Amino acid sequence: MLRLKYFLPVLVFAALGIFMYIGLHLNSRELPSVLINKPLPNFQLEEVRTNTLVSKDDLPEGPFLLNVWGSYCLPCLVEHPTFMRLSEDGVIPIVGINYKDRQGAAQDWLDTNGNPFQFSVMDEDGRLGIDLGVYGAPETFLIDKNGLIRYRHVSVLDEQAWQEIFVPAIEELQREES
Amino acid sequence: MVPEFGQFALILAFCLSLILATLPTIGAARGNLLWMNFARPLSAGIFVFLALCMVILGYAFVTDDFSVQFVAAHSNTLLPLQYKITAIWGGHEGSFLFWTFMLSFWMLMVSIFSRSMPIDFVARVLGVLGFLAAGYILFMIATSNPFDRVVPLAPQDGSDLNSALQxxxxxxxxxxxxxxxxxxxxxxxxxxxxxxxxxxxxxxxxxxxxxxxxxxxxxxxxxxxxxxxxxxxxxxxxxxxxxxxxxxxxxxxxxxxxxxxxxxxxxxxxxxxxxxxxxxxxxxxxxxxxxxxxxxxxxxxxxxxxxxxxxxxxxxxxxxxxxxxxxxxxxxxxPLIRNESTFAxxxxxxxxxxxxxxxxxxxxxxxxxxxxxxxxxxxxxxxxxxxxxxxxxxxxxxxxxxxxxxGIGPVCRWKSTSLGYLCSQLTRVAIASLVLGVLVPLLVTLEFSLSVSIGMVLAFWLFLTIGRDVVNRVLSKPDRWQALRTLPASYLGMQLAHFGLAVMIVGVCLTANFSMEKSVLLAAGQSIDLGNYDFQFNGTRPITGPNYIGDEATIVVNHNGKFMRELHPEKRIYVASNSPSTEMAIDAGLFRDLFVTLGEGRNGGAAWSMTLYIKPFIRWVWMGAILMGIGGITAALDKRYRKLRARDQRLREAGESLSPKPQTV
Incomplete structure (x- = not known):
């Protein structure tokens, strides 16, 4: 009397369960192992204000910060003063990835709030974001002198996060070099 | 000492759940009436002990007992009372207790409103729920106990409830x-x-x-x-x-x-x-x-x-x-289940x-x-x-x-409907909704948009088919007033919920297509236009709340050049956790919301960044959901359930079983 089709739901469920069990042990807040100490992916994208094409070669010499932002992103406004201070004091170069945004809105946002970025590339369809494994704005990557990704920070980079996480990480980079 | 009573009540609730999960279910399998009859009192007992846990945890919050880890992590002496109490569900442990308490409340309801069901069925239902309760409580005791203490030293003050939750x-x-x-x-x-x-x-x-x-x-x-x-x-x-x-x-x-x-x-x-x-x-x-x-x-x-x-x-x-x-x-x-009828x-x-x-x-x-x-x-x-x-x-x-x-479903009949009948009912309705759905937005906005037209055609289709069906039911009866009043509650509930979906479609479609927003930096006295509205920024003033400080902006909104109202968005800093929070100012309306969020102050507060939104018909999304909810309640209150329940009960009292003899497992 048993019919196999009635076992289909439990089989699908079992497969899902196995994936969830594996998923449990993946820590998605940290950078995936494949990207750590790897060079940034290649890109060729337009700059938000000037519409000139920029690529990986235009990036400043490291260490620098790569910040994923968007005009729609409220937490970005929270971390924005930190970036303004860092750029005004010349602490570290910052490059922006304007993630899944509209150019007009992004320009308005920079005009309204101030621009801490050397430049911002427009990642309108989120391609570069996909290559970097970005969940959404804000996220900040620390890139070292050799252009390798050294650290990924998911969520707001406020003064506290800067002092407690980034300052030691950058000092660590400098120690490595010397 | 009090939190330990909570811990104890939790363990007692666990023991009762274990008994509920086993005894009545085995009783149902063996036909042991005594064991089955344990199901209801056990459910009531679990409810009482979990309610006690809730009261004790609430008491720990209200009395600022920061020696309890969960309280220390989610409350603060300055937190207003209503948030101290509701902070119970502001974090993982407490919200899980609350979840389990809800389950026990449902169990109590089942044990009260199941008088007309056979006792072996009630025993099994409560047995399954008891099993779930046992699992949840074990989870709390083993991994996330809300009554855990901070040892050896309790903090002076708690770290406050997440400001977004206040x-x-x-x-x-x-x-x-x-x-x-x-x-x-x-x-x-x-x-x-x-x-x-x-x-x-x-x-x-x-x-x-x-x-x-x-x-x-x-x-x-x-x-x-x-x-x-x-x-x-x-x-x-x-x-x-x-x-x-x-x-x-x-x-x-x-x-x-x-x-x-x-x-x-x-x-x-x-x-x-x-x-x-x-x-x-x-x-x-x-x-x-x-x-x-x-x-x-x-x-x-x-x-x-x-x-x-x-x-x-x-x-x-x-x-x-x-x-x-x-x-x-x-x-x-x-595979043993047999369908009782066929359909075309x-x-x-x-x-x-x-x-x-x-x-x-x-x-x-x-x-x-x-x-x-x-x-x-x-x-x-x-x-x-x-x-x-x-x-x-x-x-x-x-x-x-x-x-x-x-649109077609409710007009259809059970078992078999002729296509001719459907066409006679729906052709004119379909044409009318196509015409209205395309023309109305076209005339209002003077431009054609495919997505708007599709959304509005669907909304009109639902409005009109629902109207048609109700009219059919009423007109076919000799006494129309009588017919309208005696429409069954389950029918009215269904149509109300479907009507709610149509309202929601209007809201989703229009707000997705016609929303406007603008991010600006305004100095006091400056103003900006958006749509037919003019927003004038009149500066900010400092404010102090019970557990936060902040700035409140004054924005004067003019509509077509005439004063409409003032909006007061806020920017707050919650003192205990030093976390910022933005309070929107919203002018809600049936046809559009105006919405202002305050960003950062610049140049020592002389100018502020802010974002202005116009959201047409956004309220219709939630109005639709409310209508669906009312429809669901109406349908659940149908007299039919009560009548049949009374019949079931009479049958059982007469010593008959409504359904065939239950199989044992």
Whole structure:
């Protein structure tokens, strides 16, 4: 009397369960192992204000910060003063990835709030974001002198996060070099 | 000392749940009436002890007992009283206690409102619920005890409730959502009891329907409240973000909606039985999945609680045991289920089948989109993100087809309907909705947009088919007034809920297509135009709240050059946690919302950045949800259930059993 089709739901469920069990042990807040100490992916994208094409070669010499932002992103406004201070004091170069945004809105946002970025590339369809494994704005990557990704920070980079996480990480980079 | 009493009450509740999970169920299998009769008092006992736990935890919050870890992490001496009490569900441990307490409340309700059901069925239903309660309480005791102490030294003050949660909606959104979530456990328990007893008949469907309706109403309310809260608190002007934690309640809601419709067919026509049971299991699985995702750190999201892999393993094991076990039971029992009637290719059954397929496909797609990044990472060790474009691309077409079918369904008759009859009923309605749906937005906005036209055609289609069906029912009777008054509550509820969907479609479609927003930097005295409105910024003043300080801006809104009102958005800093928070100012209206969020002050506060929004028809999204909820309640209150309940009871008192002798397991 048993019919196999009635076992289909439990089989699908079992497969899902196995994936969830594996998923449990993946820590998605940290950078995936494949990207750590790897060079940034290649890109060729337009700059938000000037519409000139920029690529990986235009990036400043490291260490620098790569910040994923968007005009729609409220937490970005929270971390924005930190970036303004860092750029005004010349602490570290910052490059922006304007993630899944509209150019007009992004320009308005920079005009309204101030621009801490050397430049911002427009990642309108989120391609570069996909290559970097970005969940959404804000996220900040620390890139070292050799252009390798050294650290990924998911969520707001406020003064506290800067002092407690980034300052030691950058000092660590400098120690490595010397 | 008091928190230890809470701990003790929790352990007692656990012991009672264990007994409830075993004794009455075994009694039902053996026909031992005494053992079965233990089910109701045990349920009441579990409710009493969990209520005691709630009171004790609430007492710890109100008296600022920071030696309790959970209180120290989620409260503060300055926190206003209403948030101290509701902070119980502001974190993982407490909200899990609250969840389990809700379950025990549903158990109590089942034990009270089940007098007309056979005792062996009640014993099995409560037994299943007791098993769930035992699992949840064990989880709390083992991994997330809300009564854990901070040893050896208690902090002087707590670290405060997350500032985003200090809001009126936080007082009502989680309880409503949990009631809905947990309510589907009851429907699940009914399904499992029916599978265990082998008694999957119309009576079972009739018993389940009001419970499924009520659970669905709570879940609808919970989702709507969550969406409204996100809209005015998170400040991005949207009402749904496809966040990984928003999705599981939506999956549960979609499956629950399918279940309500499928239960109707099972009750009225005796078909789709095994499908209905499967849906009940899946809706329950959806609710557990939500718990799992929120509490295990599986997916990152704004909703995620502090996560811990051992918790994830426990919940996953529990899901495996309950859902896996019931699916195996289903696989063993479903082949024995016989349909009681047949139906033709054009009939209400088929339309409801279409409804079920669409809703289940929608639920599966949302599930896929939610879990795919994780599956992908597990296989390739790479990260991807899936966003709104995926979900919109799948859900919008499904919703379109669903709305078309929805217009036809209620007009159709059970068993068989002739195509000629359908055409005679619906051709003119279809033409009218096409014309109105295209012309009305065209005349108002003077431009054509395909997506707006589709949305409005569908909305008119639903309004007109509902109107047509109601008119048909009334006009066919000799005494029209009498006919209108005696329309059954379940019919009115259905049409009200469908009407609510149409209202929601209008809201979703128009707000998605005609919203305007602008981010600006304004100095005091400057103004800016958006749409027909002019926003003038008149500076800020400092404010002090009970546990925050901040700035309040004054913005004068002029409409077509005439003064309309002032708006006062705020920027707050919560003192204890030093976390900033923005309070929107909203001018809500039936046809449009004006919405201002305050950003940062520049040049020492001389100029402020702010974002202005105009959101047309956004209220219709939630009005639609409210109408659906009222429809669900109306249908659950149908006199039919009470009459049949009275009949069941009379039959049982006369010593007869309504259904064949229960099989033993």
């Amino acid at each position: 809001d009126f909606a936080f007082i009502i959104h989680p309880p409503t959502l949990y009631m809905g979530y947990v309510g589907f456990s009851v429907v699940f328990a009914f399904a499992i009891a029916a599978l265990l007893s082998g008694r999957l008949d119309a009576a079972w469907a009739r018993w389940s329907r009001p419970w499924a309706n009520i659970a669905w109403v709570w879940l609808t309310g919970g989702l709507a409240l969550g969406s409204w809260w996100a809209y005015y608190e998170l400040g991005w002007g949207g009402w749904w973000a496809w966040d990984p934690v928003e999705n599981p309640p939506l999956i549960t809601w979609l499956l629950g909606t399918a279940l309500m419709h499928s239960l109707a067919v099972t009750e009225k026509r005796g078909v789709f039985k095994s499908w209905t049971v499967l849906l009940a299991i899946l809706a329950f699985a959806g609710s557990l999945l939500g718990t799992f995702i929120t509490r295990s750190g599986l997916l990152t999201s704004v909703h995620a609680f502090a996560s811990d892999p051992t918790r994830g393993v426990f919940i996953l094991g529990f899901i495996g045991l309950t859902v896996g076990g019931s699916l195996v039971l289903y696989a063993l029992r479903a 290719a054009v009939s209400r059954e088929v339309l409801l089948l279409v409804n079920n397929i669409l809703l289940v496909v929608a639920a599966a797609s949302v599930l896929l989109g939610t879990l795919f990044p994780m599956v992908y990472q597990a296989i390739t060790d790479d990260l991807i993100s899936i966003g709104p474009p995926y979900f919109n691309a799948i859900i919008v077409p499904l919703a379109v087809v669903l709305a078309v079918a929805l």
